[in-house]
Amino acid sequence: MKLQCDVEVVNRMLPTFGLKNKGKPSRAVLSIGKQDRSPQNHSLFLLICTAKDRSGSKYKLKENIEKFFTWFVEEGKATVRLKEPAVDICLSKADTSSLKSFLSAARLAHRGSDTDSLPLSSLGPARARDVEKPKKKLSVLSKKDYPLASSFPFSLEQLQVSYCRLTRVDMRMLVLRSLRRLDLSNNHIRKLPATIGDLHCLTELILHNNRLQGFPDALCASTLQTSLQHLDLSQNQLTVLPARFCQLRHLVNLRLDANQLLRLPFHIGRLSKLRFLSAAQNQLSVLPAGFRKLCLENLDLFGNPFTQANALEHTIRLTFPLTLQELTARAVIDLRIPHGPHLVPFQLCDELDFCKVCDCGHACVNAFIQTAVGMNLHLVSHTVVLVDNMGGTEAPVQKHFCSLVCYCEFMDGCVQRDLR
Numbered sequence: 001m002k003l004q005c006d007v008e009v010v011n012r013m014l015p016t017f018g019l020k021n022k023g024k025p026s027r028a029v030l031s032i033g034k035q036d037r038s039p040q041n042h043s044l045f046l047l048i049c050t051a052k053d054r055s056g057s058k059y060k061l062k063e064n065i066e067k068f069f070t071w072f073v074e075e076g077k078a079t080v081r082l083k084e085p086a087v088d089i090c091l092s093k094a095d096t097s098s099l100k101s102f103l104s105a106a107r108l109a110h111r112g113s114d115t116d117s118l119p120l121s122s123l124g125p126a127r128a129r130d131v132e133k134p135k136k137k138l139s140v141l142s143k144k145d146y147p148l149a150s151s152f153p154f155s156l157e158q159l160q161v162s163y164c165r166l167t168r169v170d171m172r173m174l175v176l177r178s179l180r181r182l183d184l185s186n187n188h189i190r191k192l193p194a195t196i197g198d199l200h201c202l203t204e205l206i207l208h209n210n211r212l213q214g215f216p217d218a219l220c221a222s223t224l225q226t227s228l229q230h231l232d233l234s235q236n237q238l239t240v241l242p243a244r245f246c247q248l249r250h251l252v253n254l255r256l257d258a259n260q261l262l263r264l265p266f267h268i269g270r271l272s273k274l275r276f277l278s279a280a281q282n283q284l285s286v287l288p289a290g291f292r293k294l295c296l297e298n299l300d301l302f303g304n305p306f307t308q309a310n311a312l313e314h315t316i317r318l319t320f321p322l323t324l325q326e327l328t329a330r331a332v333i334d335l336r337i338p339h340g341p342h343l344v345p346f347q348l349c350d351e352l353d354f355c356k357v358c359d360c361g362h363a364c365v366n367a368f369i370q371t372a373v374g375m376n377l378h379l380v381s382h383t384v385v386l387v388d389n390m391g392g393t394e395a396p397v398q399k400h401f402c403s404l405v406c407y408c409e410f411m412d413g414c415v416q417r418d419l420r
Contacts, residue, residue, distance in 0.1 A: 002029060003099065005027075005094035006028070007048055008023055009089055012088060026050045029048075029049045030047070032061070044112075044120070046061050054125045075096075076091075076093055078099060080106060105118050134153065134154075135156060137157065142163055162183060166187040167188045169184065169196065182204070184206065184210070192216050196219060197222020198222070203228060205228060216242075217242045221244060226250055228248055232253075234255045238259040239260050239283075241261070257300070260282065264279065267354060269293025270293075280303050285306060286307060286397065287375075288398055289397065289399060292380065296380055300385035301377070301387055302385050306387065306395050309373050317366065317370070330364065330402070351366065369403075374396055
């Protein structure tokens with residue numbers, strides 16, 4: 001039985017001599033085993049090997065453990081208090097499941113029972129690689145350097161795997177629970193697994209220059225909602241992003257350049273923390289109505305075939321009279337009535353969550369009038385890369401109206417402004 005973690009051995013007798021423990025945790029390998037392999041020998045020992053002392057320090061376990069402190073075992077921390085010598089063995093930065101198994105083995109060794117069923121280890125010097133400082137960062141920049149026989153270090157916080165011609169995400173990467181930055185740029189990846197959302201510490205996801213054709217809806221509902229801050233999907237084959245993309249509300253930097261995007265998510269304005277947005281060289285003809293709510297520092301929409309905004313060109317999706325479903329949906333939104341999959345069908349939840357909002361402030365779900373008006377992009381961003389070669393910074397933005405009355409009032413206002 002072995003465990004790799006940080007260890008600090010605290011001598012409880014030092015304060016009686018007026019001394020303080022000045023140690024600090026060191027990376028170590030802990031082993032539980034017999035001092036010799038004699039069948040008659042049932043005494044088990046704990047061996048702690050560090051980089052400075054690879055031969056290790058040995059401690060008897062049978063009837064020698066005074067107490068286990070396991071309040072923070074779910075965080076990979078625990079303390080084993082020995083009777084003789086009077087030391088506390090403080091464990092930290094351990095894999096939770098491995099730590100629990102190790103503590104269970106130590107309890108059995110202390111009792112001296114059922115030791116034959118324990119997976120014991122040889123009490124020998126540790127290998128240098130086992131006690132070296134945990135690796136936090138790894139870059140693999142060629143296919144010949146890609147690890148095939150060995151796994152990625154469990155302690156990694158930053159991982160870059162580029163130019164390796166990967167066609168899919170290696171599942172061994174998705175168990176690295178400490179991962180904060182994952183860079184898979186310049187590969188041939190076509191699809192993202194939903195299990196990326198299990199990386200609850202992930203703040204940066206770089207997927208530049210792959211062959212992605214979609215962004216999974218499941219990722220938008222994962223723990224990435226509260227962790228992901230930087231997302232680079234540039235130079236892929238994306239045509240649309242899911243409606244739930246705007247649930248990634250902690251995004252600060254979003255790069256979508258050089259795709260085939262026909263539109264941006266309708267409620268992109270819900271990304272209240274977004275400060276850098278780049279969607280140059282796509283197929284955008286108009287921006288969604290929610291775009292007005294953004295508050296950016298830098299915006300790049302160069303190279304998109306934006307249409308000329310004309311409020312007279314409109315699409316009418318109104319029915320007279322309005323359907324009962326439309327009237328009910330509007331009432332639920334306007335009156336802020338709680339709703340969810342436990343109350344209404346899932347499809348209706350989507351319609352309610354991603355409804356349009358009229359200029360008058362009322363909601364419209366499936367019945368509305370849609371048009372586009374020009375907007376100076378400096379209204380939503382401090383710095384704007386020119387939209388076209390003519391030096392323009394204006395782009396068409398969608399508008400929706402819940403009734404003919406609202407649309408006519410808007411048109412009257414446009415006419416009056418033109419007359420002035």
